[in-house]
Each structure stands twice: as C-alpha cells, then as structure tokens.
Amino acid sequence: MDDKLTALLADVTDERLFAWTDPKMVGRAYGYLDKVECITFVDGQGIVARVHGTSDYYTKVFAGGDGDFDSVCSCPVGHRCKHAVAVILNASKTIKNGGCIAENAADCEIWKMAESSLAAARAKIEERERKILEQRQSKEREEEEFRQRIEKRRKEALAVFGAFLERAQDCQSRGDYDGVLKVLDEACKKTDDDFDFEPYGGELYGKIKDISRVAVDALECCKKSDAEKILFAHDAYTPSRYYASPTLLYETYWKDDGAAKFPAAVWHEVGDVLKSHLDDGGFVGECELYDLCHTVEDACDAYWRAGCGEDAFALRKRFTAKTDSWDSCADDLCRLGRRDEAKDFLLEAREFVRSPENEEWDDGHVLIDKLAEIYAGEGNFAYAAALLAESWLSLVGGINHCSDQYGLERILDMAGKAGCRQEVFRALAHEVDTGFPLRTKMCKNWHEPTSEPPTWPLPPTGLNLGIHKPLFSIDTHWWEAEAVLVVVAIHVGLLDEAARRYVALPGRPGGYFGVSHLDGLTDFEREVKTALFDKYPDVAAKICATQGYRK
Numbered sequence: 001m002d003d004k005l006t007a008l009l010a011d012v013t014d015e016r017l018f019a020w021t022d023p024k025m026v027g028r029a030y031g032y033l034d035k036v037e038c039i040t041f042v043d044g045q046g047i048v049a050r051v052h053g054t055s056d057y058y059t060k061v062f063a064g065g066d067g068d069f070d071s072v073c074s075c076p077v078g079h080r081c082k083h084a085v086a087v088i089l090n091a092s093k094t095i096k097n098g099g100c101i102a103e104n105a106a107d108c109e110i111w112k113m114a115e116s117s118l119a120a121a122r123a124k125i126e127e128r129e130r131k132i133l134e135q136r137q138s139k140e141r142e143e144e145e146f147r148q149r150i151e152k153r154r155k156e157a158l159a160v161f162g163a164f165l166e167r168a169q170d171c172q173s174r175g176d177y178d179g180v181l182k183v184l185d186e187a188c189k190k191t192d193d194d195f196d197f198e199p200y201g202g203e204l205y206g207k208i209k210d211i212s213r214v215a216v217d218a219l220e221c222c223k224k225s226d227a228e229k230i231l232f233a234h235d236a237y238t239p240s241r242y243y244a245s246p247t248l249l250y251e252t253y254w255k256d257d258g259a260a261k262f263p264a265a266v267w268h269e270v271g272d273v274l275k276s277h278l279d280d281g282g283f284v285g286e287c288e289l290y291d292l293c294h295t296v297e298d299a300c301d302a303y304w305r306a307g308c309g310e311d312a313f314a315l316r317k318r319f320t321a322k323t324d325s326w327d328s329c330a331d332d333l334c335r336l337g338r339r340d341e342a343k344d345f346l347l348e349a350r351e352f353v354r355s356p357e358n359e360e361w362d363d364g365h366v367l368i369d370k371l372a373e374i375y376a377g378e379g380n381f382a383y384a385a386a387l388l389a390e391s392w393l394s395l396v397g398g399i400n401h402c403s404d405q406y407g408l409e410r411i412l413d414m415a416g417k418a419g420c421r422q423e424v425f426r427a428l429a430h431e432v433d434t435g436f437p438l439r440t441k442m443c444k445n446w447h448e449p450t451s452e453p454p455t456w457p458l459p460p461t462g463l464n465l466g467i468h469k470p471l472f473s474i475d476t477h478w479w480e481a482e483a484v485l486v487v488v489a490i491h492v493g494l495l496d497e498a499a500r501r502y503v504a505l506p507g508r509p510g511g512y513f514g515v516s517h518l519d520g521l522t523d524f525e526r527e528v529k530t531a532l533f534d535k536y537p538d539v540a541a542k543i544c545a546t547q548g549y550r551k
Helices: 003-010 014-020 023-035 082-096 109-173 177-193 198-221 226-236 239-244 247-253 256-261 264-279 286-305 309-318 326-335 339-353 361-377 381-395 405-418 421-434 480-492 495-507 511-516 524-534 537-545
Strands: 036-042 046-052 056-063 069-073
Touching: 003 056, 003 082, 014 023, 014 082, 023 036, 023 046, 023 082, 036 082, 036 109, 046 082, 046 109, 056 082, 056 109, 069 082, 069 109, 109 177, 109 198, 177 198, 177 226, 198 226, 198 247, 226 247, 226 264, 226 286, 264 286, 264 309, 286 309, 286 326, 309 326, 326 339, 326 361, 339 361, 361 381, 361 405, 381 405, 381 421, 405 421, 405 480, 421 480, 421 495, 480 495
Parallel strands: none
Antiparallel strands: 036 046, 046 056, 056 069
16 A cells, blocks of 8 residues: 555544534444445555445545545445545554555456446536536525525615605705704614515615604604603604614613613603503514513613512513513512512512413523522522522523533532532533433434443532522433533643543543534534644543543
8 A cells, every 4th residue: 555545544542533524423433334345446446345224335445635535435425435435444443553554456356346426426526516616606696586586676775765864954954853853763664664674785774864863853843742752762763764764863862871860750751651561561563572662661761760669560560571681670679678578579470481371481490590699799609509500500501502601611610609619510510410311312213311329420520509400401412511621621620520521522422522522512513623632631641541531
C-alpha cells in the first residue's frame, strides 16, 4: 500500500474525522464498523470495500490532492459519508495494530463490482446536481421578481406616507391640532390595512416617526385633558399597529417623563377608563390577545402610578388565566409587602397550570423561577437553589432543554451564595446519573422504557435539596445533561469530575457520539477541548491516559 495513504490511516483520530466530514457522520459510522467487508487496496486507486447498509454500497477511499482523505461511495450521499468513515476506521485499526490490508490488481472482482456500482452512482449524482442547479436558478428568478415587487411597493408606500406627513405638517402650521391627530390615526390604519410594514425597512418607519413627532407637538397644544392625552397615546400604540406604532407619543405620555408630568389623580382616571374597556369584554379571540395583554398591563401600570397598588393587583388577578401574568401578580404582592401571600399564590398558580386541562409546563417553570427569586430576595439562597434545581431536573430530557448550560449555571450561582455550590452540583449529577437512565435509555426502538439498574451509579451526596419527582421526563435527549454537567463541572472547578465524566461518555446510553453529534450541542466538543486540553493540561493528561479513551 502506498506510503501517503498508510500515513493518513496511521494518524486517524475522531477530531480529524470531525473536521474531514462532521460529528454526525462520524457518530453514525461507529454503528457500521462490523458491516464493512472485503477491504482491498488497489495500486494507484486506493482502498475499496463493500459496506452493508440499506443495501450493499461500494466505497472507495484514497489520498486526495489536499493531503487528506477523499472518497466516493455508491450511496445517495456519495462523498465523505458514514460508509467512507467506517472504511477508514476499519483500515486505520488494522494499520495501528500492525496488520496489513489485502492488495489486489485493478481487474479483481471487488474492484470491478465497485467500478460498476460507482459509475451508476456518479450518473445519479450528476442528474441530482443538474436538478439542484435548475431549482437554484428558478429560486433566483423568484427572488428577483419578489425583490422587484417589494421595491415597487416601497416606492408606493413612501409616496403615501410622504403625503400623510405633508398633511400633518400643513395642519400643524394652521393650528389644526385635532387634524394632525386624525392624520396620524389614518397613517396607522393604512399600515394595518394596506402595507406589511416590515419589508420596507427604515425609510417607511422614518416617515411614521416624523408624523408621530408632529403629533407629539400637536397633542401638547390641543384642548384634550391630560387623561385624554395619555389615553390617545395608549390607543395609538396598541400592538395591532406594532410596525407603525408612534413610539414618541407613548414614551412622552406614558414612560418615565410622562409619569412625572401628570399627578396621581390623572393616572387613576386613566386606569379607570382602561378598566372600563376591559369590563366591556370587547377583547375576544386570539387575534386580540395582544391588545388585551397590553391594556391590562397599562391599566395596572396606571393604578400603580396613582398609588393604588391594591387596585392594580385586583385587576391583573382577574385576567391572569388569559394574559399569563401569574408572575406579575406575585410581583404586585411583593410590592405591596405581602411576600408570604405571593409565595402561596405562586404555588397555587403552579398547580393550576400543571392541571391536565391546562398542561402549561413552561409556565410552571417560570413560576418556580419567580418563587426562587422571592426566596433569594429574602436571603434564603439554599432553598432558592433547591427550587431551581427541581425545575431544572424536571426538564432534563425535554426537547426544549437541550444543553441548558445557562440554567445549571444559574442554579450553581445561587448555591454559591448559600455556600454549597459543589454539593449542589454533585446532588444534581447524582439525580441525572441514577434517575433518568432508569426511566429511559437510547435503544433501537428509541422510546423503549427499561427497568434495568444503571451501570454507573454514583454515591449519594448526603445533601438534601428537597427535590421532588420531576414534573415530566419525555426522554431520548436526557444524555444532553451529561454534556452540560461536563462543561459546568469545569466552571465549578471540579476538574477531576469533568475529566471522569468526559471519559465515561462512550459507555452511556446514546454515548459520546450521542452527545457530540446533536445539532443543539455543536460547540460541546470545542468547549471541552478548550477548557480541558488547552487550559488544564494535567486534566487532559488524565483523560488521555484513561483506558478506552479514543483521542
């Protein structure tokens, strides 16, 4: 076999293969190691082999012009595929163990079959590339036509709103302040009815902003009462006019400057008017949900500015189920000095959202986070950490939980304030190691439950976090928590723990490649390598020296 290909095979590592193809292909290739047969070296051509997959594929691996491997395969991928990686790994193992790869002439049976299969595969690839080119050209034509339509609409929109601005400025010059406000209202409705605002970029927004600036001056000079001015600003800023919202009006009459400008009695009147809108029950249907949330929030804000926090809490509590404002109600109670009542309210709310008819799991976790925040505000960091830990554990294995490093670091930050950071980490790690594998594990049927005991139990830490059973565990991604534990162990300073866990990954359900090939964890390998191999060479040496570790 030629020296160049032999040298490449002798230097194969997982990291090099990651760079040559991608971690996903490498991870899948390990499942094909026992399906490679008839590995043969043909002088001047490279290695050829047959791989059993969906059908029998023929794969050729050779030294490319860039000094690395190259390959062709009769599978649909055709190039740098899992079959090629499996062939490389098998050939590399033979070379590293001092063995030899069988050599044969170009007219041998395996080579003839491979050439025939690869020729058919190349024809399919060429046809596929032709269709891809046609699709790309068609897409480019569609994009150009769309760009032209948008440009036409942009010019129309600028002309329309330029005319609105001229009318507003004309009304202002004549002292017709009510006319200015009517122009602003027409402009907002125009964006709702005739123009999707977003594609036109900053120019159209600039026109609306200029009209809004003229309207601010007009509102200052018009004969409306202070409450009417605030309410006009509110109505003009409703979320249904999001893209064209006159933010200058809202900021001038509602934000901090507006709050200081108007007395408490005015804000109380504003709150009563908005409350009457809510009492009318005019907000119905999903399309008006944002308007409802916005109105409730502003009404409660108005009552707080009026010094009527009890009224704000009572109003917000009425609409918690529709506006999803449980945590805001708890904030109101805390501002009123009723912290114990806020805790009870959050626990009751969690039971409500967790009930079968609601199933608002995410909201349940938000409520636990808010409860932890209240306990932390009282200085009870240990219990706050326990609450966050329960919430985090209940999400391990959830699709939306993938690599939630931030969540775990937040728990440990809270635990650090309580002086039990490493103990909390070990308790969480123990829960992941001994709890979740008992419920589910990676297998051929993907969701097959198992009652087998874990083969890697860790000793209990003795730290009682008061953690209850998780809310739910939907499984197959629980091992992503393993990757998070490795990274966070580094940040906590448990380097031996990080090294041990990193080395243990190949033996876990899903395994090392079950973790490293996931789309949500593409930075896992890089971060661990940087933290352990580059920053902590002593730990890297422990990893490399561990039996069974594949560098």
